Amino acid sequence: MNILSAEFLAFVAALTLLYYILPLRVRKWLPIVGSAAFWLIGGVFGMVYLLAETALVWGAAKMMAKHERVRQPLFVIVLLLVFAGLFLLKEQLFSGLAVPMGAGGVLRFATPLGLSYFTFQSTGYLIDVYRGKAVAEGNYFKVLLFCGFFPQLCQGPIGMWRDLEPQLDTPHRLEPQLFVEAVFLMTWGFFKKLVIADRIAPFVQAALVHTAELPGWLALLAVIGFTIELYADFSGGIDIVRGVAQLIGIRLAENFRQPFFARSVSDYWRRWHISLGGWFRVYVFYPLATSRLFGAISAWGQKRFGAKIGNSLPGAGSAFLVFMLIGLWHAFQWNALLYGVWFGLISLLAILMEPLFKTWKKKLHITRQTRWFKIWELIRTWIAVLIAQFFACTTSPALAFQLMGRITAHFGTPSFATLSGLSYISLDLAECIVAGIALVLLLVVDLLNEHSKNFLSKVGASRLFIRWPLLMLLMLVVLVFGHYGVGYNASSFVYAGF
């Protein structure tokens, strides 16, 4: 079920209504019933896979807690099995295969909805139990709901057991302010997705098909457009699913925090796809950085390059590997790998050179508050992120480099005469005006969010004569200026297929 569809909204409305009508003692079971309906609509194979994977993880966690002797081997085997499943299904190695199910039905091995999101959540839980950070849960359905809670299956965010499970296990009373905030959040998500992302998308797609003939400035505009589209699309989708969960009192993890105001690449990754970064930080980066291998590397580095660099080596090396994995998480392709390697290299160099930078800053009297330095940091991060997007928006390294080449070698060309041939990428004037105003609004809201935390919550809590017209206006803007309906291909979310 597409979360942009009227059916999904009707489903959410019915579920929310039922949730608050039901007596408090049975309320907490409704999310699993709703999620089960959602899994079923998503496909039988996906549901069977989710049930099987969560059963495996739940059983393994219980066994690990009971039998110390099998704890480590079982942990490793289950982890390998789950990630092997993720790899095989994500790469669609079984696509096209199907088994008869009787009565004419067929079970297709399609990629289950939200595969990597529920896989990361289930393995996160398993690792927590293994490391003694969580108690193995006796009730299978609690683990199942934690992994398969339907809003987050669409495109995350990836929740942590300690944050999400207690919320799912508690029946929630109607909290008017939280409810209003949720509606604001959802509407804002629809605005970002339908008014901005899907309006820019045709221009970006059309431009990126013609990389060989684009003038450099247009290529740059296309990559910037792609970056904004990706942000509006992904963060918009996350706002919608967070809003849906919040309608029944469940707060999902924040996934975006004004990423384009980041002042370094590491800061960017603390603001962009936060839950993925957080998962890798907790379950990959820290274990790697504190592993014996990196301990040995650190000792070797201290002898060879001195204490400062030696101490930085575990962090730098782990960051590089984590970014490589994040790249590969997007796809097992060269472009995705290069995307990760680029961020990894920047992080590695930033960590290794941090002592040097500190010295320079001290000599130049630069502090975090120095205005010109802040601007430089913003520009520097933007450039680093944009370079990475060349790999994200193309399908091969050759195309990515070709696109970069257009900017460096053909920035001002072609002439106006040639440009007229590029009419396929034009948006009409009215569309441009709407896109421009919407982008300004997005920038303003992000600015307000940056300076006064959670601006939308504040609007949601404002006086009735302010919040009602604002909400109605925003809803109307989405309904009228959104890119949807007849004549449009319903664009799915970019991150929905992961």
Place this chain on the structure above:
Amino acid sequence: MEVERKRTRQNKAFMIRLILFSVIFCCVCALTLFLVTPKDDYGAGSMLNFYAQPKDTVDVLALGTSMTYAGVNTNVLWANWGYSVYDLACAEQQYWNTYYYLKEALKTQHPKVILLDAKPATYQDGETKRGRTIMSTFGILSPDNRIEAIRVTAGTQWLDYVLGFPQIHDQWKELTLSSFTAASWTGGRSVNWKGFVEKGDTERHDKPSLVWTDIKRSLNAREEEYFLKICDLAEKNGIALLLVAYPNPDYASDHMFYNALWALADERAVPHLNLNDPKGHYKFLYSKEFADWQHVNTLGSLKLSKILGTYLQKHYNLTDHRGDEAYETWGKCLTEWETAWPQYVNQIKVEGST
């Protein structure tokens, strides 16, 4: 206990606010939707304007496709016989839409005769989901008939269309200042307009060449189902139904579908008038009286409407309303039309009519 009571009070107040918000928002949406609804002649305009007609004044209701609104010149019928005719038609109106238009129309008008376009007999099922066909139903303001008309047209996607916005929200680009004026309530025209749309162009065509045969090509199942429902509805309300096949140069491809429709009509004792029938000697000039391969032009509409008027006079006991104040809008419509199309003023009258 006190906390619980306070919480219940707060929740009740919130629920009331929520309902109030929803009601206001629905009203705002309905207004916005109305604003962006295209009201051109082939769309929702004729239905919207129909609501503005004085109650119980329409004696002859012409239902159907663009062939109806281009062919049935209500001014000719008024000028010669004083018949109050209204064209409740839109492009490619299928019988299942016609049925709901009729149901809606019967809420305010009680016509004596319905002129039912035969053209939908030729439509295939797959043609029915075209956007503008569904868009035409947006003129129906009562939720019951509107939802049913859309549901039966759009199939499983009906909810998207019922909400309206997925279909027409993009029309914001077409908004003009006049969209915000009261005139838009009557389809961009005044209440005097009776649904006739002039086609001023002329396209040369040949007389249809065909072997006159009795062979039938079946209507698609839905068209047949709703044609019979229209017959039932007309019968139930005591309205005489007349099937009309309007002349068109492309008649050869429609002929066998019409044969099937005539057979169905005969079973229900519904008369039919085929203006393409050579035996009728209607003498349409295919080189002068057609705007395109389907529609008569304004000149053709004069001839067509005179034939219709003569037929109605012969077979039905309709009242001449000329001079009746309640019907003054038909008179105004004629005056306005004659002002706009002075070249046809001398051709509007039938010889011997008053």
